Amino acid sequence: MQSKTRAFDQPQPLVERMIMNVEKVIVGKRDTIEKAFIAMLSGGHLLLEDVPGVGKTMLVRALARTIGCEFKRIQCTPDLLPTDVTGVSVYNAKSGEFEFRPGPxxxxxVLADECNRTSPKTQAAFLEAMEEKRVTVDGVSYELPKPFLLLATQNPVDYEGTYLLPEAQMDRFLMKLTLGYPTPEQEVQMLDRLQDRQPLEHLKPVIVQDEFVQLQKEASLVHVDETLKEFIVRVALATREHPDLYLGVSPRGSFALLRAAQSAAYIRGRSFVVPDDIKQxxxxxxxHRLILTSEAKVLGKSAEVLLNGLLASIQTPVLRYASSK
Structure with missing residues (x-):
């Protein structure tokens, strides 16, 4: 029987091919692409927040095409109704019964484009699907397919026509990423690619749906030492007790970090998690799960700076088997 802590011989080649496939469309953002696949392998939902025009929607489309799953886009607008998202029961005059017509x-x-432009009532329609992997229409529950991944984009909340996403919904996103502007060299390379054709139209799948589900299962089997679980909980407790934080990390957030660390180790070809997988x-x-106090906001503090400060103040565990590899 193979040891749980045996390192793989090489990085996961299939995931590497998936990353390189997306890089045919998105220039110079390998770290963001890798983290997006970490979130998806973890079975989690992804939130991309950035200004318009930097490629958020294109990245989501490229991810969907790469793993060969059926994909639908929801353009979130202020007049979007919950039934536009989940589906609706329609009366069939021939059969005399109501039939469910599934929504996107x-x-x-699913790409929820500019998700913070729709109303809080419609935002609530996403919650059950994100957590329970099902939707309920007219008292009947319908299971969602495997995998089910919600990849949402949002504009910064100070932009006109945006709503703050509720804390409960933010906590259901496994990860929040920002693309940022490309460097001048990367932008020139992007213009060269777009001049003659749209790379997204020629992007081919690397794997199919069932294969991706199998990758998710394999990633979930990566070993996590007890000391690393305790490390995650220590930092989570520190966020709940921090004087600058009104709301700290929930137990759901702790589990999300555990699953993400497993997927990060899997991508790097290891059968065990090391502290750097967690710290990054x-x-x-x-x-995105933290809420700062009013005083901390006035002083210009940020959740990112507070987290980095907590990491520096808490001793990182050292794994004997990891350091010996």
Missing amino acids: LMTPI LFVPVWS
Whole structure:
């Protein structure tokens, strides 16, 4: 029987091919692409927040095409209704019965574009799907397909026509990422690619839906030492007791970080998690879950800075088997 802590011989080649496939469309953002796949392998939902025009929607489309799943886009607007998202029961005059017509949420990969432009009532329609992997219409529950991944984009909240997403919904996103502007060299390369054709139209799947589900299962089997679980909980407790934080990390957030660390180790070809897998993911997995006090906001503090400060103040565990590899 193979040891849980045996390192793989090489990085996960299939995931590497998936990352390189997305890089055909998105220039110079390998770290963001890798973290996006970490979130998806973890079975978690992804939130992309940035200014308009930097490629958020294109990144989501490229991710969906790469893993070969059915994909639908929901353009969130102020007049979007909950039934526009979940589906609706329609009376069939021939059969004399109501028939359920599924909405776009009943799809393996869903892009909720500019999700913070729709009303809080419609935002609530996403919650059950994100957590329970099902939707309920007229008292009847419908299971969502596997995998079910909600990849949402949002504009910064100080932009006109945006709503603050509720804390309960933010906590259900495994990770929040920001693309940022490309460097001048990367932007020139992007213009060269777009001049003659749209790379997204020629992007081919690397794997199919069932294969991706299998990758998720394999990633969930990566070993996590008890000392690392205790490390995650210590930092989570520190956020709940921090004087500058009104709301700290929930137990759901602790589990999200655990799953993300497993997927990060899997991508890197290891059968066990090391402290660096966890430390690099604290900010993208936890920053959007924290709520600062009014005083901290006035002083210009940020969740990212507070998390980095907590990490520096808490001793990082050392794993004997990891250090010996």
